[in-house]
Each structure stands twice: as structure tokens, then as C-alpha cells.
Amino acid sequence: MDSTAAVSFPERLVGRSEWARRTQRQGGRPGSYSGYVNVTPTDWLFYWYFRADNTGSRTPKPLLVWSNGGPGCSAMEGATTEISPLRLFDIKRGWASATGQLSDNAFAWSAHASLLFVDQPRYVGYSFGSGPHVTSSAQAGQDMVAFLIGWLRLFPEHAQADVILASESYGGHYVPAWSDAILAHNDGAAAEERIRLRGLLIGNGKINQRFASNDNFEAFLSQAHLLPPGRAASQRAPWENEYSWRVRSQLLGEAAQYLGYTPNGYDYRVRALACPACVQYNYTAWSSWFLTDEVRRALHVCGDAGRGAFAGSAAGCIRMPGFSDDSVGDGHSEALGRSLDRGVKVALLYGKQDSVCDFVQGLATADHLPWSGAATFRSATMAPLRLLGAEIGQWKASGGLSWYQIDGAGHMVPLDAPAAALGVLERLAA
Template identity: 30%
Template structure:
């Protein structure tokens, strides 16, 4: 009996180790580092000037659009009736800093708006996660070699750019190693703006198109900070270069440290993931509103909370883990081993060649998340709520959405954040529908909409693709999701 128990315990520990190999948690590592206090804070109060715009690098793009066109991706299925492009945009020629993008046009591209998609981390790939696992036109199959069509891809309703930013993420790189030491909120916003200005020169037919920015997780920083920069530059460039920004959408977004932390631990308790005692200890000892380091007593209770969670997928608390998935008959929308398939596919030389990826520029094999970027992150705001408020005040539509089974940036955190942004709703809380079912819940404020997606984890378009496409289509139309059954 003792031998049998020992073998069972050994098997369980081995399974735990295998699961760990497939559980990227960059935002969790980032949040843990924040317990020790904040680095230099990114200033949301910075106002761009004409002199700042004059320093934005503008390169020549003759012939580069044609060179970036993808003929066909290895393993691509039939029935593809849209154009694809990928390649590099130089944001600093002196340093040799190059940002990689993938662009999936809509089938009727001239009649559709333009969207820039950003994943967070910080340090995670918008191409690997966003394009290949979430809202892009393809999903990587379990063989790591072939693709299947995503019938709920967002390029059904928009032309979509997936940007890997900052340098060091995915296929993006710099020839100056010191650049990697500069990564942070401010640097990322600056490079992303430079990327856009140059991308519009490469694709001038999109210059006047309605433009939207969306992203998730730590892109809750990237998206509003980039949108704020666009808004401010639009005001000072005397109409010489205007980006037609209409709105932003951020999902399960890390936007405010106080509400993010409070909401996360409240969710752990209300979903029976931690004990009453640990919850009481957190509430009594943790001051998440402070920019100073948390107390040792608080740290101790937070460690207890995370240990008591056990080995679960914090980004979808009810989902199976990768190493256990193949041993169950559970059917889920997102294969928990997807990251492994994507990593295998994007490290295939034939795939890299078709994408025009310069793999000699990146320091090692392609990775879905670069933890070195995360560890070396230089500046970050404790909150980006002032940037979001500035966008709202200037008539930019802000759409915040939240998968309701995420444990890392849960719906509770987002609701606490929204309570800091808005007061009385103009459209009261209601259930919205798609495909004859409740897709989630929504509430509308002036220039701010909050939408939940029922049954979705952190990667909303992966877990609930049909519901994600429904709310995204409403966002592009400047409407709230439908309250009517169809």
C-alpha cells in the first residue's frame, strides 16, 4: 500500500511538473515583482509637442509592401480569399531596431476599418497569441505543422495588424543590445507610434481609414498609452499627419494596480479558491493603494493565497491543463496545449521564411513570451486610468471587456476600475445575446462601455470565439451588443 501511494504521489508530482512547462504566466510574475515597489513611473501627464513629432523617424517604403506580401503559409488550408503581409518596420535605423508585424486584410478590405492588435505580458507575442491562438484567420493544429481556418476570425469585419512590441518580443529585435535595457511603457508607446507612422507610409490606402486599437492583459497599458500619444500628436501636427483614431478596446486589462490586486484576491475568495482566514489576513494587512512596497505580513498572506490555489490555469480557473488534457474526454474551445503547437510551427524554417522573419536578429528560438523583457521592464504606471479618462473626454470610444472565468485580471477587478472612471450609467446593466444564448452582460456610460463575455477566460477570442466576434462587431459599429435573442 505504501509503495502504491508513493508511486501515485510521484506520478502526481511528475504531472505537476509537466503542467508547469505549459503555463506561461508573465503577468503574474510582473505583479509579483510589483510587490517590491514601483520603478520610475510613466507620466500620463506628458503632452507631446511639434518638436517631439519632428523626432519621430520616417523611412522610405518604396517596394516594401510588395516584398512583405505572403504568398502562402506552410500548412495553410484552402478557401483563403484575403491578402496577408508580414515583415519589419524600422523604428530606429541607427540602433537597428525593427518591429515585426503580421497584417491580415479582410476579404472586402476597402470597405472595412483598420485595427491594431496588441498582446501584453509584458513581453508576449501579438502574433503568437493574438493571430495564431485568438482572433487571427488561422489556428495551429496539434501537429504543429498545419493550420485550420478560424471561422470567427476578426478579419471577417476588419483589416488587422498584429504588432510584436517592444523589441525582443517574438520576431522583433534590435541590433543594439542596450535597447533591450530600455524597454518599458514609455519606450513601447514611442516605438509603436513610430511603427504606425511608417506603416501608413507603406500602406497609404489605409491612411484615412477609421482606425481602432485593441488588446488584452498588460496591453491595458499599451493600448491607452498609444492612443493618448496619437490623440496628442493629432492635435499638434497641423493636419500634416492625422491618424483617424475612433476607439479602443481592452480585454481583461491590467489598468490599475489597486483595483487589479483587490479584485483578484476578492475573486479568489468569492470563487472558493482561498480560505476565509487568508482572505481576512489580506484585507487586514494589504494596502494595494500604496506605491510603496507591501508589508511583510501582507506578503506572507499573498504567498499563502497563491500556494492554496494549487495547480490550476489562473487564466481560466475552470479549464483543464495541457498535460492532463490528452487524458480526458473534456471538449474545450481552446486546446490548453495550443502554445506548444504555435511554438513548434513558428520555429519551423519554412514558416519563418514565408513570414520574411529575420531569425538571425533574434537572440534565440522564437518564444511566445520573453521573460527577459518582463524582468528588465523599466517604467510602468501604477494606473493608466488618467490616460483612459483623457481619451473619453476627447470623444474616443473606450470599450472594456472581460471574460468572466479569468482569475488573473478578473471581472471584479475591471468593475472596481470602472467605478473610478464613471458614475451613473447611461444604459443600465443588461444581458446581451448571440446565437440564441446570453453572451454576457453590458453597461454603457458616456464614451465608455463595459462588456462581460460569459464563459470566457483571459484570452476571450480563444475561449468564446463566436461571442467575441459579436461584441467586437458591435464595438466597430459604435453600439452595445444586442439585448435581443436571435
């Protein structure tokens, strides 16, 4: 059975969050809800929903659906460190600076959309069940359609809302698959049952491994000044240029030797951290927070759900047995192209200090998406992206496709450059 209940944190956890205090008062309109939606008779996906801030707005705001990447990582990271009205301040720096209390996010995406965080695919984060794991992004897309149909029954006020699908990293596989599944559903659904898909937003996405070539990665490291000056570019035959973890490791080793430290793959400006629950950042305090009884009660978590994702050294992620990485081939690029040709807007947002999903391969992917506006987009001129008169990155756009590359930001642009990320959403939602 699908479920929903208002989220209310105890005062000890509310900390510095005036948003939480304001929306949790008795008699007031709750600001967030959480619960579960069946995607099969035996599988439930967990969600955490935040209402949009409609202050001064005369038009309904879209519904933005967010999941993190991995594959297998919980959307609670996006909900508490990136885009929601609540933030666990500095939680990924480790125990020393982690208070475990919530603070407000001045750049929350709820300024322009209602936010729906979904732990997917099955068994990710707080999601649970007894059915089989999904084994591909395409299957995850089918579950997302089932989830949205069920969730919209719980929140019928959003039944006619425009929907934006958003993710980052491996979400470059998920978002195209979700879009494909929704468009296929809409083709066979009555008008009142269609999901009003409006836009896609992918941050530092892993979309098409063909463009994560060895030459492109070396070009990224050179542009970022992570290799010694004057170093001659490697000469490779075409058959030696396909993505190779061995070659990437060699190049990263050169970079570490030149820099004098092992750079964090998600933000090369800082050191990679090493600990049992470290994934470049220290997730120990963050993942432990989601296991506390107070948090689990506040979020209405069912039973022991989440133990596999947040306990020990899991860092909010689970293993995905039998899951196909489906990185080889153009399938996700083709899905984005189909979305564009059907009038769905696409925004690609890349922090330039990320070496895991770097912006050089990202731009090559964007330039080669197969859609009717490809040639015009490819020839579009890159322009400065400005905030309060200062250049914060570069961008270009044509038709429904927009590209943004952000200076001073790594893998998680909403965390590193929140004003820039919020501006991208504002343009997409306009």
C-alpha cells in the same frame, strides 16, 4: 528601410485553411502581408497584416492594431490562436494534437476590420535591431507612433482609415500609452498626417493595480466558487489590502486544495500544465512552429530574428531588461480617461474564468476611470449579454465606455468565446 511582401505558405502548412488557399492563388489579391518598419535608424518592428473582408460592405472598415502583452510577448499568439482568419488549431494543447497546419477561423475579426499584428516593444517576437530596449509603456507608445507613420506610408490606402488599438493582459498598460502618444502626435501634426484614432479594446487587461486588492481578489475567488463554501471572509486593515503576491499565493493555494488540482491561472476550469515551455498552457509546439524555415520564409523574417522569443522554453516571450512594470499609480487609468474625454471609444472585455487579470478588479477599474462620464457609467445597470437568445455574459455602457464580462471564457476571450468577442468588436467598429 521599411519593407512589405505578400505572405504565402507552402501547401503542407496550409492544411485545412480555405482562406489561405483562396488568397494565395497567383493573380489573386493577396490576403496578408508581412515585413518591417523602422522606428529608429537601428530598430525595426515586425508586422503581419490581414486585409478586411469587404464582401458586401459599402463603407471602409477600420484598421485594428493588435499586440500581445507580457510585457515582451509576441503578437503572433493573437495572429494564430485568437483573432486572425488563420488559426493553428489546438496548438497550445501540446505535441500530441498539434498538426502544424493552418485552419480557418470562422470568427475572424477581419469581418469588421483590417488586422495589423505588431511585435512590440523592440526585440519582441520577430522584431530586431541594435538600439537600446525601451524601458516603459510610454516609450513603447512613442515607437508605436513612429511605426504607424511608417506603415501607413507602405499602405497609403489606410491613411484615412479609422484606427482601433487592441491588446490583452499587459496590453492594459500598452493601449493607454499608445493612445496618449497618438493623441499627442495628432495635436502637433498637419491634418493629413494625423492618425484617425477611433477606439480602444482591451481584453482582460492589467490596467490599475490599485484595484487588484487582496479583498477584490478574494471576492473573485468566492464568486467563482473556488474557495470552500461557508469560508469566512478575511478581515484586513486598509493598509493590508494593497496588492500582495504573498496573499494571492496563499488564496490560490487554498483554491487548489479545495479543487483538488492546481488551476490554470488563465482559465481555472482546466489544470495548469508544467513543462519547460509552459506558461499555464503548453507553448512548445506553437513556439517551435515559428522557428521552422518554411514559416520564417513565408513571413519574410529577417536573419535570426525571433530566436530569443521562440527557441527553448521562451514560449514566444522575451525578457525586458530595465523595463519598468509601471503598475503602481493611476497613470493608465488617467490615459484611458483622457481618451474618452477626447471622443475615443473604449471597450473593456473580460472573461470571467481568468484569475490572472480577473473581472472583479477589472470592473472596479472601469467604474473608477477618471473622465467626464464616470458617475453615469458607474451607476449604469448591468444587463444580460445575449447571443441567439442565450445569456453569454453581462454588459453595461455609457457615453463612450463599454464593459463586457463573458461567461465560460478565460484570459483569451477570442479563443474561448469567439462569437462573443467578435460581437464586441462589431459594436466598437460600428
